[in-house]
Amino acid sequence: ETRNCPCFYILTGIKWQECCICLAQYKEKEEVRQLPCTHMFHLKCVDRWLRIISSCPLCKQELS
Numbered sequence: 001e002t003r004n005c006p007c008f009y010i011l012t013g014i015k016w017q018e019c020c021i022c023l024a025q026y027k028e029k030e031e032v033r034q035l036p037c038t039h040m041f042h043l044k045c046v047d048r049w050l051r052i053i054s055s056c057p058l059c060k061q062e063l064s
Contacts, residue, residue: 021045
């Protein structure tokens with residue numbers, strides 16, 4: 001369930017350089033969501049993904 005996954009804004013450089021769903025680079029002040037597996041994606045990208053598939057796009061960890 002995505003409500004339990006933190007949502008925040010990019011403030012500085014981050015470990016991952018791009019969203020693996022849309023392949024766009026993260027930019028300062030963009031809203032992102034971090035899943036329990038710690039992978040991070042653009043908020044809109046991952047919310048859309050999780051409506052269809054209830055697992056992380058990278059590691060396939062299931063979300064409850």
